[in-house]
Amino acid sequence: MSNSIPPLNPLRTFEAAARLSSLTQAAEELNVSQVAVSRQVKVLEEYLGVVLFKRLHRGIELTDEGRQLYEGVTRAFVEIGNAARRVSRRGRRDILAIQSYTTFSQRWLIPRLTQFHEAFPRIEVRLSSSTAPVDFETQNLDAAIRAGKANWPDLHSEKLVDVELIPICSPAFQEAHKLRCPDDLSRVRLLHSMARPTDWAAWLKRVGSTVDPSPGIRFESSALAYEAASLDIGVAIATKVFVKRHLQAGSFVAPFDMTCYSGEGYYLTWPKSIAPSLPLQKFLSWMREQIDKDEVSSS
Template sequence: MPTRWDLPSLTSVKAFEAAARNLNMSRAADELNVTHAAVSQQVRALERWLGVRLFTRQGKGIMLTPEGTRYAEQLSRSFEVMEQASREARRQSTTRPLEVNTTTSFASRWLVPRLGRFQMAAPEVELRISPSRQLVDFDRDPVDVAIRYGGGGWPGVISERFMAGRMVAVCHPDLLPAGTKGLTPAHLANLTLLHDADYSEWEQWVLENGWDIDVRQGLVFGMSTLVVEAALSGQGVALTVESLVRRDVEAGRLTALHDAGREYASGYYLVYREQDAARPNLAAFLAWMRAEAAREAGDDPVR
Protein backbone atom coordinates (compact mmCIF):
# COMPACT_ATOMS: atom_id res chain seq x y z
CA MET A 1 0.00 0.00 0.00
CA PRO A 2 1.48 3.40 -0.95
CA THR A 3 2.43 5.73 1.85
CA ARG A 4 1.34 8.74 -0.19
CA TRP A 5 -1.51 8.97 -2.66
CA ASP A 6 -0.62 10.56 -6.01
CA LEU A 7 -3.51 13.00 -5.96
CA PRO A 8 -4.12 16.61 -6.95
CA SER A 9 -5.20 19.24 -4.46
CA LEU A 10 -8.55 18.32 -2.91
CA THR A 11 -9.51 22.00 -3.09
CA SER A 12 -9.00 21.92 -6.86
CA VAL A 13 -10.95 18.67 -7.17
CA LYS A 14 -13.89 20.10 -5.19
CA ALA A 15 -13.90 23.24 -7.34
CA PHE A 16 -13.94 21.18 -10.53
CA GLU A 17 -16.67 18.82 -9.25
CA ALA A 18 -18.94 21.75 -8.36
CA ALA A 19 -18.29 23.50 -11.68
CA ALA A 20 -18.87 20.28 -13.62
CA ARG A 21 -22.11 19.52 -11.80
CA ASN A 22 -23.46 23.05 -12.25
CA LEU A 23 -21.82 23.76 -15.62
CA ASN A 24 -21.44 27.25 -14.24
CA MET A 25 -18.46 28.78 -12.46
CA SER A 26 -20.54 31.38 -10.61
CA ARG A 27 -22.97 28.82 -9.18
CA ALA A 28 -20.02 26.64 -8.17
CA ALA A 29 -18.47 29.64 -6.43
CA ASP A 30 -21.70 30.36 -4.55
CA GLU A 31 -21.95 26.73 -3.49
CA LEU A 32 -18.37 26.68 -2.20
CA ASN A 33 -18.64 30.16 -0.70
CA VAL A 34 -15.67 31.48 -2.69
CA THR A 35 -15.25 33.88 -5.61
CA HIS A 36 -15.70 33.09 -9.29
CA ALA A 37 -12.01 33.83 -9.80
CA ALA A 38 -11.03 31.35 -7.08
CA VAL A 39 -12.98 28.53 -8.76
CA SER A 40 -11.46 29.35 -12.16
CA GLN A 41 -7.97 29.41 -10.64
CA GLN A 42 -8.45 26.03 -8.95
CA VAL A 43 -9.81 24.46 -12.15
CA ARG A 44 -6.82 25.76 -14.16
CA ALA A 45 -4.46 24.37 -11.51
CA LEU A 46 -6.16 20.98 -11.80
CA GLU A 47 -5.90 21.07 -15.60
CA ARG A 48 -2.17 21.75 -15.32
CA TRP A 49 -1.75 18.89 -12.87
CA LEU A 50 -3.67 16.47 -15.10
CA GLY A 51 -2.25 17.79 -18.36
CA VAL A 52 -5.68 17.88 -20.04
CA ARG A 53 -8.40 20.45 -20.73
CA LEU A 54 -11.51 19.85 -18.64
CA PHE A 55 -13.76 22.64 -19.92
CA THR A 56 -14.30 24.55 -23.14
CA ARG A 57 -16.09 27.85 -23.60
CA GLN A 58 -19.48 27.87 -25.31
CA GLY A 59 -20.82 31.37 -25.70
CA LYS A 60 -21.04 32.80 -22.21
CA GLY A 61 -21.08 29.36 -20.61
CA ILE A 62 -18.83 26.34 -20.26
CA MET A 63 -18.98 22.74 -21.43
CA LEU A 64 -17.07 19.67 -20.32
CA THR A 65 -14.57 18.21 -22.73
CA PRO A 66 -14.71 14.42 -23.26
CA GLU A 67 -11.84 14.10 -20.79
CA GLY A 68 -13.65 16.38 -18.35
CA THR A 69 -16.85 14.34 -18.67
CA ARG A 70 -15.09 11.07 -17.86
CA TYR A 71 -13.19 12.64 -14.97
CA ALA A 72 -16.36 14.19 -13.53
CA GLU A 73 -18.21 10.85 -13.68
CA GLN A 74 -15.36 9.05 -11.92
CA LEU A 75 -15.07 11.75 -9.28
CA SER A 76 -18.81 11.63 -8.64
CA ARG A 77 -18.62 7.91 -7.90
CA SER A 78 -15.60 8.48 -5.67
CA PHE A 79 -17.36 11.23 -3.70
CA GLU A 80 -20.37 8.95 -3.23
CA VAL A 81 -18.09 6.26 -1.78
CA MET A 82 -16.46 8.82 0.53
CA GLU A 83 -19.84 10.15 1.59
CA GLN A 84 -21.13 6.66 2.36
CA ALA A 85 -17.99 5.77 4.32
CA SER A 86 -18.24 8.99 6.32
CA ARG A 87 -21.93 8.42 7.02
CA GLU A 88 -21.24 4.89 8.23
CA ALA A 89 -18.51 6.17 10.54
CA ARG A 90 -20.77 8.90 11.95
CA ARG A 91 -23.52 6.37 12.65
CA GLN A 92 -21.23 4.70 15.17
CA SER A 93 -20.89 7.87 17.22
CA THR A 94 -22.48 7.73 20.66
CA THR A 95 -22.35 11.51 21.12
CA ARG A 96 -24.26 12.73 18.08
CA PRO A 97 -28.08 13.01 18.21
CA LEU A 98 -30.17 9.98 17.28
CA GLU A 99 -32.00 10.89 14.06
CA VAL A 100 -35.67 9.86 14.20
CA ASN A 101 -37.85 10.29 11.11
CA THR A 102 -41.62 10.01 11.34
CA THR A 103 -44.83 11.58 10.08
CA THR A 104 -46.01 14.90 11.45
CA SER A 105 -49.21 13.33 12.79
CA PHE A 106 -47.43 10.60 14.74
CA ALA A 107 -44.81 13.01 16.05
CA SER A 108 -47.27 15.65 17.24
CA ARG A 109 -50.05 13.41 18.54
CA TRP A 110 -48.17 10.43 19.99
CA LEU A 111 -44.40 10.80 20.22
CA VAL A 112 -43.84 14.38 21.41
CA PRO A 113 -46.28 14.20 24.38
CA ARG A 114 -44.30 11.20 25.69
CA LEU A 115 -40.76 12.49 25.20
CA GLY A 116 -40.46 13.60 28.80
CA ARG A 117 -40.56 9.96 29.86
CA PHE A 118 -37.84 9.08 27.36
CA GLN A 119 -35.60 11.85 28.67
CA MET A 120 -36.03 10.43 32.16
CA ALA A 121 -35.38 6.87 30.99
CA ALA A 122 -32.36 7.67 28.81
CA PRO A 123 -31.01 11.16 29.63
CA GLU A 124 -27.76 10.39 27.82
CA VAL A 125 -29.51 10.05 24.43
CA GLU A 126 -30.20 13.22 22.46
CA LEU A 127 -32.97 12.96 19.88
CA ARG A 128 -33.42 14.89 16.66
CA ILE A 129 -36.89 14.37 15.19
CA SER A 130 -37.59 15.19 11.55
CA PRO A 131 -41.15 14.94 10.16
CA SER A 132 -41.64 13.48 6.69
CA ARG A 133 -44.03 11.21 4.78
CA GLN A 134 -41.36 10.21 2.27
CA LEU A 135 -39.74 6.79 2.34
CA VAL A 136 -36.27 6.81 3.86
CA ASP A 137 -33.12 5.60 2.09
CA PHE A 138 -30.95 4.61 5.05
CA ASP A 139 -27.86 4.43 2.86
CA ARG A 140 -28.20 8.07 1.80
CA ASP A 141 -30.40 9.86 4.32
CA PRO A 142 -29.08 10.89 7.75
CA VAL A 143 -31.70 8.79 9.56
CA ASP A 144 -31.16 6.16 12.27
CA VAL A 145 -34.74 4.98 12.71
CA ALA A 146 -38.02 5.72 10.93
CA ILE A 147 -41.53 5.28 12.31
CA ARG A 148 -44.04 4.44 9.61
CA TYR A 149 -47.66 3.33 9.29
CA GLY A 150 -48.24 0.55 6.80
CA GLY A 151 -47.94 -3.16 6.16
CA GLY A 152 -44.23 -3.52 6.88
CA GLY A 153 -41.97 -5.82 4.90
CA TRP A 154 -39.92 -2.99 3.41
CA PRO A 155 -36.83 -4.42 1.67
CA GLY A 156 -33.34 -4.18 3.11
CA VAL A 157 -34.38 -3.09 6.61
CA ILE A 158 -35.93 -4.46 9.78
CA SER A 159 -39.63 -3.54 10.01
CA GLU A 160 -40.75 -4.15 13.59
CA ARG A 161 -44.46 -3.75 14.25
CA PHE A 162 -44.84 -2.18 17.67
CA MET A 163 -48.37 -0.78 17.71
CA ALA A 164 -51.70 -1.84 16.27
CA GLY A 165 -53.31 0.14 13.48
CA ARG A 166 -56.91 0.17 14.65
CA MET A 167 -58.97 2.82 12.85
CA VAL A 168 -61.74 4.85 14.45
CA ALA A 169 -64.11 7.61 13.35
CA VAL A 170 -64.21 10.66 15.62
CA CYS A 171 -65.94 14.03 15.75
CA HIS A 172 -66.53 16.91 18.14
CA PRO A 173 -69.38 16.10 20.57
CA ASP A 174 -71.20 19.31 19.63
CA LEU A 175 -71.88 17.92 16.15
CA LEU A 176 -74.22 15.28 17.55
CA PRO A 177 -77.85 15.88 18.59
CA ALA A 178 -78.42 16.66 22.26
CA GLY A 179 -78.63 13.56 24.39
CA THR A 180 -76.69 11.40 21.95
CA LYS A 181 -74.29 9.12 23.80
CA GLY A 182 -71.88 8.62 20.95
CA LEU A 183 -71.24 8.63 17.24
CA THR A 184 -73.16 5.96 15.29
CA PRO A 185 -73.09 4.77 11.66
CA ALA A 186 -76.41 6.55 11.09
CA HIS A 187 -74.75 9.89 11.87
CA LEU A 188 -72.12 9.48 9.15
CA ALA A 189 -74.57 10.03 6.30
CA ASN A 190 -75.53 13.43 7.69
CA LEU A 191 -72.13 14.76 8.72
CA THR A 192 -69.22 16.16 6.73
CA LEU A 193 -66.51 13.55 6.31
CA LEU A 194 -62.88 14.59 6.59
CA HIS A 195 -60.41 12.85 4.27
CA ASP A 196 -56.63 12.53 4.15
CA ALA A 197 -55.61 12.99 0.47
CA ASP A 198 -58.48 10.91 -1.03
CA TYR A 199 -61.58 8.85 -0.22
CA SER A 200 -59.89 5.44 -0.12
CA GLU A 201 -59.50 5.03 3.66
CA TRP A 202 -63.15 5.83 4.33
CA GLU A 203 -64.28 3.56 1.48
CA GLN A 204 -62.28 0.63 2.84
CA TRP A 205 -63.43 1.24 6.39
CA VAL A 206 -67.19 1.35 5.72
CA LEU A 207 -66.87 -1.65 3.39
CA GLU A 208 -65.16 -3.76 6.07
CA ASN A 209 -67.84 -2.77 8.57
CA GLY A 210 -70.63 -3.66 6.13
CA TRP A 211 -72.21 -0.20 6.04
CA ASP A 212 -73.91 1.20 2.94
CA ILE A 213 -72.74 4.82 3.25
CA ASP A 214 -71.67 7.21 0.49
CA VAL A 215 -68.32 8.51 1.72
CA ARG A 216 -67.35 10.45 -1.40
CA GLN A 217 -68.24 13.81 0.13
CA GLY A 218 -66.70 16.23 2.55
CA LEU A 219 -63.36 17.97 2.90
CA VAL A 220 -60.06 16.59 1.60
CA PHE A 221 -56.75 17.48 3.24
CA GLY A 222 -53.21 16.58 2.28
CA MET A 223 -52.08 15.79 5.80
CA SER A 224 -53.58 13.55 8.48
CA THR A 225 -52.70 16.07 11.20
CA LEU A 226 -55.06 18.58 9.58
CA VAL A 227 -57.82 15.98 9.45
CA VAL A 228 -57.69 15.52 13.22
CA GLU A 229 -57.41 19.27 13.84
CA ALA A 230 -60.48 19.81 11.67
CA ALA A 231 -62.39 17.24 13.71
CA LEU A 232 -61.33 18.92 16.96
CA SER A 233 -62.63 22.25 15.67
CA GLY A 234 -66.01 20.74 14.75
CA GLN A 235 -65.61 20.64 10.97
CA GLY A 236 -66.73 17.02 10.55
CA VAL A 237 -65.88 13.38 11.16
CA ALA A 238 -62.28 12.19 10.87
CA LEU A 239 -61.11 8.64 10.27
CA THR A 240 -57.78 8.11 11.97
CA VAL A 241 -55.63 5.66 13.90
CA GLU A 242 -57.14 5.19 17.35
CA SER A 243 -53.88 5.68 19.23
CA LEU A 244 -53.48 9.19 17.78
CA VAL A 245 -56.77 10.45 19.26
CA ARG A 246 -57.14 8.28 22.37
CA ARG A 247 -56.30 11.13 24.74
CA ASP A 248 -58.79 13.44 23.03
CA VAL A 249 -61.56 10.84 23.31
CA GLU A 250 -60.75 10.16 26.98
CA ALA A 251 -60.77 13.91 27.70
CA GLY A 252 -64.11 14.40 25.93
CA ARG A 253 -62.70 16.62 23.19
CA LEU A 254 -63.78 14.02 20.63
CA THR A 255 -66.41 11.31 20.56
CA ALA A 256 -65.74 8.02 18.78
CA LEU A 257 -67.79 5.59 16.74
CA HIS A 258 -67.69 2.68 19.18
CA ASP A 259 -67.68 -1.05 18.39
CA ALA A 260 -66.42 -0.36 14.89
CA GLY A 261 -62.69 -0.10 15.50
CA ARG A 262 -61.76 -3.01 13.29
CA GLU A 263 -58.06 -3.47 12.98
CA TYR A 264 -56.37 -3.29 9.61
CA ALA A 265 -53.42 -5.48 8.75
CA SER A 266 -51.46 -2.23 8.84
CA GLY A 267 -49.84 -0.85 11.97
CA TYR A 268 -47.01 1.34 13.19
CA TYR A 269 -43.51 0.05 12.53
CA LEU A 270 -40.03 0.84 13.79
CA VAL A 271 -37.84 0.72 10.69
CA TYR A 272 -34.06 0.50 10.99
CA ARG A 273 -31.02 -1.30 9.64
CA GLU A 274 -30.06 -4.64 11.18
CA GLN A 275 -26.42 -3.59 11.55
CA ASP A 276 -27.47 -0.57 13.65
CA ALA A 277 -29.70 -2.43 16.11
CA ALA A 278 -26.99 -2.98 18.74
CA ARG A 279 -25.92 0.67 18.92
CA PRO A 280 -26.60 1.80 22.51
CA ASN A 281 -28.56 4.98 21.71
CA LEU A 282 -30.75 3.29 19.09
CA ALA A 283 -31.28 0.23 21.29
CA ALA A 284 -32.39 2.49 24.15
CA PHE A 285 -34.90 4.30 21.93
CA LEU A 286 -36.30 1.08 20.46
CA ALA A 287 -36.75 -0.46 23.91
CA TRP A 288 -38.52 2.67 25.15
CA MET A 289 -40.87 2.75 22.14
CA ARG A 290 -41.81 -0.89 22.71
CA ALA A 291 -42.47 -0.19 26.38
CA GLU A 292 -44.61 2.87 25.61
CA ALA A 293 -46.69 0.93 23.09
CA ALA A 294 -47.16 -1.90 25.60
CA ARG A 295 -48.15 0.62 28.29
CA GLU A 296 -50.83 2.03 26.00
CA ALA A 297 -52.11 -1.39 24.94
CA GLY A 298 -52.36 -2.54 28.57
CA ASP A 299 -52.59 -6.30 28.76
CA ASP A 300 -53.59 -6.64 25.11
CA PRO A 301 -50.77 -7.96 22.89
CA VAL A 302 -49.80 -5.88 19.87
CA ARG A 303 -50.94 -7.99 16.97
Protein backbone atom coordinates in the same frame (compact mmCIF):
# COMPACT_ATOMS: atom_id res chain seq x y z
CA MET B 1 0.75 6.27 -9.40
CA SER B 2 1.04 5.31 -5.70
CA ASN B 3 -1.70 3.63 -3.71
CA SER B 4 -2.24 6.76 -1.62
CA ILE B 5 -5.44 8.79 -1.72
CA PRO B 6 -5.45 11.45 -4.48
CA PRO B 7 -5.04 15.09 -3.39
CA LEU B 8 -8.17 16.16 -1.50
CA ASN B 9 -8.59 19.66 -2.95
CA PRO B 10 -8.72 18.36 -6.54
CA LEU B 11 -11.16 15.64 -5.42
CA ARG B 12 -13.42 18.24 -3.83
CA THR B 13 -13.29 20.38 -6.96
CA PHE B 14 -13.96 17.36 -9.18
CA GLU B 15 -17.00 16.36 -7.08
CA ALA B 16 -18.55 19.81 -7.42
CA ALA B 17 -17.90 20.01 -11.16
CA ALA B 18 -19.29 16.50 -11.74
CA ARG B 19 -22.37 17.09 -9.58
CA LEU B 20 -23.18 20.41 -11.28
CA SER B 21 -22.02 19.36 -14.78
CA SER B 22 -20.38 22.77 -15.04
CA LEU B 23 -16.94 24.20 -14.31
CA THR B 24 -18.48 27.66 -14.01
CA GLN B 25 -21.08 26.62 -11.43
CA ALA B 26 -18.45 24.65 -9.51
CA ALA B 27 -16.30 27.78 -9.38
CA GLU B 28 -19.23 29.79 -8.01
CA GLU B 29 -20.00 27.17 -5.36
CA LEU B 30 -16.36 26.92 -4.27
CA ASN B 31 -15.84 30.70 -4.50
CA VAL B 32 -12.85 30.38 -6.84
CA SER B 33 -12.24 31.22 -10.49
CA GLN B 34 -13.13 28.90 -13.34
CA VAL B 35 -9.44 28.78 -14.22
CA ALA B 36 -8.70 27.46 -10.72
CA VAL B 37 -11.34 24.76 -11.13
CA SER B 38 -9.92 23.71 -14.49
CA ARG B 39 -6.45 23.60 -12.98
CA GLN B 40 -7.56 21.38 -10.08
CA VAL B 41 -9.35 18.99 -12.45
CA LYS B 42 -6.22 18.83 -14.60
CA VAL B 43 -4.10 18.01 -11.54
CA LEU B 44 -6.42 15.11 -10.71
CA GLU B 45 -6.47 13.83 -14.31
CA GLU B 46 -2.67 13.87 -14.43
CA TYR B 47 -2.46 12.13 -11.06
CA LEU B 48 -4.82 9.35 -12.19
CA GLY B 49 -3.61 9.19 -15.76
CA VAL B 50 -7.13 9.34 -17.22
CA VAL B 51 -9.47 11.94 -18.71
CA LEU B 52 -12.39 12.60 -16.35
CA PHE B 53 -14.52 15.00 -18.40
CA LYS B 54 -15.51 15.40 -22.01
CA ARG B 55 -15.38 19.10 -22.86
CA LEU B 56 -18.54 19.93 -24.80
CA HIS B 57 -19.68 23.14 -26.45
CA ARG B 58 -22.16 23.92 -23.67
CA GLY B 59 -20.55 22.30 -20.70
CA ILE B 60 -18.86 19.12 -19.53
CA GLU B 61 -19.80 15.46 -19.34
CA LEU B 62 -18.24 12.68 -17.30
CA THR B 63 -16.26 9.99 -19.09
CA ASP B 64 -16.73 6.37 -18.00
CA GLU B 65 -13.69 6.72 -15.74
CA GLY B 66 -15.01 10.00 -14.40
CA ARG B 67 -18.37 8.45 -13.62
CA GLN B 68 -16.75 5.61 -11.67
CA LEU B 69 -14.66 8.06 -9.69
CA TYR B 70 -17.64 10.34 -9.00
CA GLU B 71 -19.70 7.48 -7.56
CA GLY B 72 -16.88 6.51 -5.21
CA VAL B 73 -16.06 10.08 -4.20
CA THR B 74 -19.73 10.84 -3.48
CA ARG B 75 -20.06 7.83 -1.18
CA ALA B 76 -16.83 8.74 0.58
CA PHE B 77 -17.82 12.38 1.12
CA VAL B 78 -21.23 11.35 2.51
CA GLU B 79 -19.55 8.97 4.94
CA ILE B 80 -17.02 11.63 5.99
CA GLY B 81 -19.84 14.08 6.63
CA ASN B 82 -21.81 11.53 8.64
CA ALA B 83 -18.76 10.64 10.73
CA ALA B 84 -18.03 14.31 11.37
CA ARG B 85 -21.60 14.91 12.55
CA ARG B 86 -21.49 11.89 14.86
CA VAL B 87 -18.18 12.94 16.39
CA SER B 88 -19.31 16.55 16.73
CA ARG B 89 -22.52 15.57 18.52
CA ARG B 90 -20.84 13.14 20.87
CA GLY B 91 -18.26 15.75 21.73
CA ARG B 92 -21.00 18.03 23.07
CA ARG B 93 -23.75 15.80 24.47
CA ASP B 94 -25.93 12.85 23.52
CA ILE B 95 -28.26 14.57 21.07
CA LEU B 96 -30.91 12.58 19.23
CA ALA B 97 -32.49 14.43 16.30
CA ILE B 98 -35.79 12.86 15.19
CA GLN B 99 -38.24 14.01 12.52
CA SER B 100 -41.84 12.88 12.85
CA TYR B 101 -45.35 13.73 11.72
CA THR B 102 -47.32 16.27 13.76
CA THR B 103 -50.04 13.75 14.59
CA PHE B 104 -47.63 10.98 15.62
CA SER B 105 -45.74 13.46 17.79
CA GLN B 106 -48.79 15.01 19.45
CA ARG B 107 -50.88 11.89 19.89
CA TRP B 108 -48.31 9.22 20.66
CA LEU B 109 -44.72 10.36 21.19
CA ILE B 110 -44.88 13.59 23.18
CA PRO B 111 -47.13 12.19 25.95
CA ARG B 112 -44.46 9.53 26.55
CA LEU B 113 -41.30 11.65 26.26
CA THR B 114 -41.16 12.35 29.99
CA GLN B 115 -40.75 8.62 30.57
CA PHE B 116 -37.93 8.49 28.03
CA HIS B 117 -36.06 11.36 29.68
CA GLU B 118 -36.48 9.77 33.09
CA ALA B 119 -34.98 6.54 31.74
CA PHE B 120 -32.21 8.26 29.74
CA PRO B 121 -31.55 11.70 31.27
CA ARG B 122 -28.34 12.26 29.28
CA ILE B 123 -30.05 11.95 25.89
CA GLU B 124 -31.49 15.19 24.56
CA VAL B 125 -34.27 14.56 22.05
CA ARG B 126 -34.67 17.20 19.35
CA LEU B 127 -38.03 16.60 17.71
CA SER B 128 -39.05 18.27 14.46
CA SER B 129 -42.20 17.85 12.42
CA SER B 130 -42.76 17.58 8.67
CA THR B 131 -44.82 15.63 6.16
CA ALA B 132 -42.14 16.05 3.47
CA PRO B 133 -39.85 13.09 2.72
CA VAL B 134 -36.69 13.29 4.79
CA ASP B 135 -33.30 13.86 3.15
CA PHE B 136 -30.66 12.49 5.49
CA GLU B 137 -27.84 13.86 3.33
CA THR B 138 -28.91 17.47 3.83
CA GLN B 139 -30.83 17.38 7.12
CA ASN B 140 -29.06 16.97 10.43
CA LEU B 141 -31.16 14.02 11.59
CA ASP B 142 -30.49 10.68 13.25
CA ALA B 143 -33.80 9.10 12.30
CA ALA B 144 -37.27 9.85 10.98
CA ILE B 145 -40.69 8.36 11.62
CA ARG B 146 -42.39 7.62 8.31
CA ALA B 147 -45.70 6.13 7.26
CA GLY B 148 -45.96 3.68 4.39
CA LYS B 149 -45.19 0.11 3.38
CA ALA B 150 -41.44 0.18 4.09
CA ASN B 151 -40.51 0.46 0.42
CA TRP B 152 -37.52 2.73 1.06
CA PRO B 153 -34.52 0.87 -0.39
CA ASP B 154 -31.88 3.17 1.13
CA LEU B 155 -33.31 3.11 4.65
CA HIS B 156 -33.42 0.74 7.57
CA SER B 157 -37.05 0.60 8.71
CA GLU B 158 -38.29 -0.77 12.03
CA LYS B 159 -42.07 -1.09 12.21
CA LEU B 160 -43.60 0.62 15.21
CA VAL B 161 -47.36 0.22 14.67
CA ASP B 162 -49.80 -0.81 11.95
CA VAL B 163 -52.29 1.74 10.65
CA GLU B 164 -55.67 0.56 11.96
CA LEU B 165 -58.46 2.93 10.92
CA ILE B 166 -61.49 3.78 13.04
CA PRO B 167 -64.12 6.57 12.81
CA ILE B 168 -64.34 8.79 15.90
CA CYS B 169 -66.47 11.66 17.14
CA SER B 170 -67.28 13.40 20.39
CA PRO B 171 -69.82 11.87 22.80
CA ALA B 172 -72.06 14.92 22.29
CA PHE B 173 -71.97 14.50 18.51
CA GLN B 174 -72.91 10.83 18.78
CA GLU B 175 -75.73 11.66 21.16
CA ALA B 176 -77.07 14.30 18.76
CA HIS B 177 -76.83 12.24 15.55
CA LYS B 178 -77.40 8.66 16.74
CA LEU B 179 -74.98 6.97 14.32
CA ARG B 180 -75.83 3.24 14.27
CA CYS B 181 -74.33 1.91 11.03
CA PRO B 182 -71.75 3.14 8.50
CA ASP B 183 -74.42 4.31 6.03
CA ASP B 184 -75.56 6.83 8.66
CA LEU B 185 -72.39 8.77 7.83
CA SER B 186 -74.22 10.16 4.79
CA ARG B 187 -76.13 12.37 7.25
CA VAL B 188 -73.09 13.98 8.87
CA ARG B 189 -69.92 15.87 8.03
CA LEU B 190 -66.79 13.80 7.35
CA LEU B 191 -63.47 15.22 8.56
CA HIS B 192 -60.47 14.42 6.34
CA SER B 193 -56.70 14.68 6.73
CA MET B 194 -54.88 15.90 3.63
CA ALA B 195 -51.85 13.98 4.90
CA ARG B 196 -53.89 10.75 4.66
CA PRO B 197 -56.40 11.51 1.89
CA THR B 198 -57.54 7.93 1.17
CA ASP B 199 -58.34 6.76 4.70
CA TRP B 200 -62.09 7.42 4.58
CA ALA B 201 -62.46 5.72 1.19
CA ALA B 202 -60.44 2.71 2.40
CA TRP B 203 -62.51 2.27 5.55
CA LEU B 204 -65.88 2.71 3.81
CA LYS B 205 -64.92 0.20 1.12
CA ARG B 206 -63.72 -2.32 3.70
CA VAL B 207 -66.99 -2.20 5.67
CA GLY B 208 -69.12 -2.37 2.52
CA SER B 209 -70.67 1.09 2.78
CA THR B 210 -71.87 3.05 -0.27
CA VAL B 211 -71.40 6.45 1.40
CA ASP B 212 -69.52 8.92 -0.81
CA PRO B 213 -66.25 9.74 1.00
CA SER B 214 -65.62 12.95 -0.99
CA PRO B 215 -67.68 15.58 0.87
CA GLY B 216 -66.58 17.09 4.15
CA ILE B 217 -63.86 19.33 5.54
CA ARG B 218 -60.17 18.77 4.85
CA PHE B 219 -57.41 19.57 7.31
CA GLU B 220 -53.66 19.72 6.82
CA SER B 221 -53.02 17.00 9.41
CA SER B 222 -54.89 14.23 11.17
CA ALA B 223 -54.27 16.04 14.46
CA LEU B 224 -56.40 18.97 13.24
CA ALA B 225 -59.15 16.62 12.08
CA TYR B 226 -59.18 14.99 15.53
CA GLU B 227 -59.39 18.42 17.15
CA ALA B 228 -62.36 19.30 14.94
CA ALA B 229 -64.06 16.05 15.94
CA SER B 230 -63.58 16.90 19.62
CA LEU B 231 -65.41 20.20 18.97
CA ASP B 232 -68.52 18.42 17.61
CA ILE B 233 -67.83 19.45 13.99
CA GLY B 234 -68.09 15.97 12.48
CA VAL B 235 -66.66 12.47 12.32
CA ALA B 236 -62.93 11.94 11.74
CA ILE B 237 -61.21 8.82 10.48
CA ALA B 238 -58.40 8.07 12.92
CA THR B 239 -55.42 5.80 13.31
CA LYS B 240 -56.55 3.84 16.35
CA VAL B 241 -53.27 3.94 18.25
CA PHE B 242 -53.38 7.76 18.23
CA VAL B 243 -56.81 8.00 19.87
CA LYS B 244 -56.78 4.91 22.07
CA ARG B 245 -56.28 6.86 25.31
CA HIS B 246 -59.05 9.29 24.39
CA LEU B 247 -61.44 6.44 23.60
CA GLN B 248 -60.64 4.83 26.95
CA ALA B 249 -61.12 8.15 28.75
CA GLY B 250 -64.42 8.79 26.97
CA SER B 251 -63.40 12.08 25.33
CA PHE B 252 -63.91 10.32 21.97
CA VAL B 253 -66.34 7.57 21.04
CA ALA B 254 -66.27 5.11 18.15
CA PRO B 255 -69.80 5.02 16.68
CA PHE B 256 -69.19 1.64 15.04
CA ASP B 257 -67.27 -1.35 16.30
CA MET B 258 -65.55 -1.67 12.93
CA THR B 259 -61.89 -1.10 12.14
CA CYS B 260 -59.72 -1.95 9.18
CA TYR B 261 -56.02 -2.11 8.48
CA SER B 262 -54.77 0.08 5.65
CA GLY B 263 -51.77 -2.12 4.89
CA GLU B 264 -49.44 0.67 5.99
CA GLY B 265 -47.49 1.18 9.16
CA TYR B 266 -45.44 3.77 11.01
CA TYR B 267 -41.71 3.05 10.94
CA LEU B 268 -38.60 4.41 12.56
CA THR B 269 -36.12 4.86 9.70
CA TRP B 270 -32.46 5.79 9.28
CA PRO B 271 -29.93 5.43 6.42
CA LYS B 272 -28.50 2.01 5.67
CA SER B 273 -25.16 3.71 5.13
CA ILE B 274 -24.97 4.71 8.81
CA ALA B 275 -24.81 2.45 11.85
CA PRO B 276 -27.39 3.60 14.44
CA SER B 277 -25.86 5.64 17.25
CA LEU B 278 -26.15 4.42 20.83
CA PRO B 279 -28.83 7.05 21.65
CA LEU B 280 -30.84 5.89 18.63
CA GLN B 281 -30.54 2.25 19.68
CA LYS B 282 -31.83 3.16 23.15
CA PHE B 283 -34.66 5.19 21.64
CA LEU B 284 -35.73 2.31 19.39
CA SER B 285 -35.67 -0.18 22.29
CA TRP B 286 -37.70 2.22 24.42
CA MET B 287 -40.30 2.71 21.66
CA ARG B 288 -40.67 -1.06 21.29
CA GLU B 289 -41.29 -1.34 25.04
CA GLN B 290 -43.97 1.35 24.86
CA ILE B 291 -45.70 -0.38 21.96
CA ASP B 292 -45.59 -3.73 23.77
CA LYS B 293 -47.24 -2.08 26.79
CA ASP B 294 -49.96 -0.66 24.54
CA GLU B 295 -50.65 -4.11 23.08
CA VAL B 296 -50.85 -5.70 26.54
CA SER B 297 -53.28 -3.04 27.77
CA SER B 298 -55.48 -3.64 24.70
CA SER B 299 -55.73 -7.39 25.23
